[in-house]
Amino acid sequence: MKNSKNFGLPNGEPSFKVAENGVFYKTNKVGSSLYYSAETKIGEKELAKAKFTEAMDISLKSIVDTNENIVAAYFNTSDNMNRLYPFIDDVAQQYGRHINMADYNFYYLADLKHNPKKEPVWTGAYLDPAGNGWMLSCIVPIYNGDILEGVTGIDITIDSFVKNILNRKLPYNANLFMVDKDGMIIAMSEYIENLLGLKELKEHLYTDAILKTIEKPEEFNILKNSTPFASHFKKLMQEEAHTDSFIIQGNEYLALEQKVDETDWELLILIDKNEIFDSIVHLKELSNKIGYFAIAFLLLFYIIFFYFLLRRINIFSDVITQPIVKLSEETTKIKETDSKINTINTDILEIYQLNTNFSNMMSELNKKTQNLNEAKLLAEESSRAKDDFLANMSHELKTPLNSVNLISSIMLKNKKGNLDEKDIKSLGIINNSGKGLLNLVEDVLDVSKLELGDIKLNNSNFDLCKLLEKTYNSFELQTKNKNLKLAFECSKEIGLIHSDEEKVKQVLKNLLSNAFKFTENGEIKLTARLNKEFVEFEVKDTGVGIPEDKIEDVFDRFKQVDSSITRKFGGTGLGLSITKEITTLLGGDIKVESKVNIGSTFTARIKSNKEEIIQKEVGENSNSLNSNKKKIILFNNNPIKFISLSVLLQKSFDLITTSDFNELLEISKKTDFDYILFDSSKIDEEKLSKLEVSKEKTVLIKEEEIANIEKIKEIISLLES
Incomplete structure (x- = not known):
């Protein structure tokens, strides 16, 4: 503003005047109006600013005239001067005596505090002091160094x-x-x-x-x-x-x-x-109408079409089906051994040929069926004779073999000392051969019984670890003779099991005998552990091992890995086969893992049947009384499913059972009880609230948990604690 040569006056020399209220304003109504607050002292600097900012009129006018949305463009200064296009006729009265620019959002939103980036800023909606109503402004700060000289902006009314x-x-x-x-x-x-x-x-x-x-x-x-x-x-x-x-x-x-x-x-x-969706709905309605019409037309067409088609089919099918029905009636006689198929008269060549083929087939079937029946009877008779022979032969052989083994064992002791080394060696051969023959006879007897299904289990309660220890001790001599290490480990948690003790003993002996037979040096380890409802026996050796392609054959009868093993180690190949069938009878199975020249591990599983032991103990002690027993109330809607739990609870507690909720309410009020047990499927929050019983005295039981003996034990332990 100091150099007037930098500015032009597009509207000619402006004239100014001071209004009655002290406002300095422009009087010639050309271009933009000018307003200076009455509280701003007008000196040469202010007069120059008022005069030479006339140069802005060209820009302000072009902005407003070229954009219909913009209603005004202006320049406001820090000393409260306002230049605005289009011209305001009575600007002194419109703005009033004093206007402080810093109080208006179209000024202060551009200052350094609100606009540190010094960018163009849009205001919110506000009431225009210039009389244009409600509007928005886009404002730009004008700085002289770090000093905000003024703000220029444009106005857009809310209406526009x-x-x-x-x-x-x-x-x-x-x-x-x-x-x-x-x-x-x-x-x-x-x-x-x-x-x-x-x-x-x-x-x-x-x-x-x-x-x-x-x-x-x-x-x-x-x-x-x-x-x-x-x-x-x-x-x-x-x-x-x-x-x-x-x-x-x-x-x-x-x-x-x-x-x-x-x-x-x-x-x-x-x-x-x-x-x-209007157009879509309209199109859908139109397509529905077309679709319904098409469906109705097709439905009518197919009704007529199928009516005539069915008439033709019925006529044609009668020609075909009648002889087929007769043939079907004849073929139902096939189940009769001596049935014959009568010839059917028909003009259809294929059906006539089919009837002839059936007739010929029935004749052949009758002949072959008769031959098969005769062969079956002969085979059954031969099998019975074989089984009788094996049983009789085995019985006859066992008596002399036992005598041979007993006498040879006594003679081997050489108490009188009249036998030399050669005699003792010969007696040893006799004794070992006798034992081998006796084992063979017993294996043959077992196989015969297994084939006939003649083996019956004699289950009883016994201490498995004690049985394992006895079996382990019986192999002490073999351990010394072969200079092997025999290890034994039995988990104490097994305790009593309910099974056939002799059959379990036979399984253990067969597995240990097999391990001793094929182990020349190293170690044999016998381990027993409890695995859920099963007991697992594991016999691990460091023997010759089994090739991977032969593992599936080890449980087949009369099979060994190869013929050289039979020559070197002996045996018939029946032991493992019998062991597998016995473990199946005992409700379990057997598997093997093996590597050649490293060793084999046989794992047999049998059912522990511990629930049988618990039931037996409950039966023995159900009549015992204890004046110090805790009082338990058992509420359930299905007493049959909860009978096992009821029996066990009666053993340790003073038990009251009910299946009626109202009765339960009455009992709970009159009885000094310790716990209430609920069937969780029959109780809800509403019933629990009616009982008015603390959570510490309530125990919820899921129906599926009743069949789990371990879960029952957990519940009893909780109640006893």
């Missing part, structure tokens, strides 16, 4: 914003409204006004000067508005989702949110879903 931008015809009759970052509605269409129950602020009747920024009331803030409609958009603005759908006054709407990065505003779009 709504008319020219928000009221545009959009697809699906979409309605728009704009909010600032704080949720204040900048502008909205009439449709949105009706939904929110608000009237958009556009015009204003000015009676006094606007001395500070006047913004829209709080009900225009979408985040503070209490209407249901506003709450939906509040959710949309506060969450990351940019779309939402909701129902207002019975209509379903689709809402979209889009951020306007340049202004930091948010454009909200509301679309009635009926508008979107």
Whole structure:
């Protein structure tokens, strides 16, 4: 402003005057109006600024005249000067005696505190002091170094914003409204006004000067508005989702949110879903009508078509089916041994040929069936004779063999000392051969019984670890003779089991004998452990091992890995086969893992049947009484399923059972009990609340847990604690 040569005066020399209220203003009504606050002292500097800012009129005028949305352009200074286009006739009265620019958002939003980046800034909606009603401004700070000299900006009225931008015809009759970052509605269409129950602020009747920024009331803030409609958009603005759908006054709407990065505003779009789907619904209705007509036409056509088709089929099928029905009746006689098929008269060559083939086939079947029956009877007779022979032979052989073994064992002791080394060696051969023959006879007897299904289990309660220890000790001599190490380990948690003791002993002996037979040096280990309802025996050796392709054959009768093993180690190949069948009888199985020249591990499982032991103990002790027993109430609707638990509880507690809830209420009030046990499927929170019993005295039991003996033990332990 110091050098007037830098500025032109596009409107000629301006004239100024001081109004009665002390305002310095421009009098010639050309270009933009000028206003200086009465509290600003007008000196040469201020006069020069008022004069030479006339050069801005060209820019201010072109901005307003070329854009229908812009209603005013202006320049405000830090010393409270205002230059605004278009010209305000009575600017001194419009603004009043004094206007402090720093009190208005169209000035202070551009200062360093609010706009540290010194970028263009958009204001929110405010009431224009210049008399243009409610509007928005885009303002730009003008700095002289670090000093804010002034702010230039443009004004857009809310009315023009709504008319020219928000009221545009959009697809699906979409309605728009704009909010600032704080949720204040900048502008909205009439449709949105009706939904929110608000009237958009556009015009204003000015009676006094606007001395500070006047913004829209709080009900225009979408985040503070209490209407249901506003709450939906509040959710949309506060969450990351940019779309939402909701129902207002019975209509379903689709809402979209889009951020306007340049202004930091948010454009909200509301679309009635009926508008979107109207054309689709119309097309659907039309297609439905066409479809119904087509279906009706096709239905009528096919009714007529199938009527005539079925008539032809029935006539034709009778020609075919009648002889087939007769043939079917004849073929039902096939189950009769000496049945014959009669010839059927028919003109259909294929059916006639089929009938002839059936007749010939029946003749052949009758002959072959008769031959098979005769062969079956002969085979059964031979099998019985073989079994009788084996049983008799085995019985006859066992007596002399036992005598041979006993006498040779006594002679081997050489108590009189009259036998030399050669004699003792010969007696040893006799004794070993006798034992081998006796084992063979017993194996043959077992195989015979297994084939006949003649083996019956003699189950009893016994201490498995003691049985294992006895079996382990019986191999002590073999251990010394072969210079092997025999290890034994039995889990104490096994305790008593309910099974056939002799059969379990036979399984153990067969597995240990097999291990000793094929182990020349190293170690044999016998282990027993409890695995759920099973007991597992594991015999691990460091013997010759089994090739992988031969493992499946080890449990087959009369099979060994190869013929050289039979020659070297002896045996018939029956031991493991018998062991497998016995473990199956005992409710278990057997498996083997082996590596050549490393060793084999045989694992046999049998059922422990511990529940049988518990039932027996309960039966023996059910009559015992204990005056110090805890009182337990058992409530369930199915006494049959809970009988096992009832029997066990009676052993340790003073038990009261009931299946009626009302009776339970009565008992609980009159009885000093310790616990109530419930069937969890028959009790709910409502019933529990009626009982008025503390949680510490209630125990819920699932129906599936009653069959689990370990779970029953846990429940009893809990009650006893």
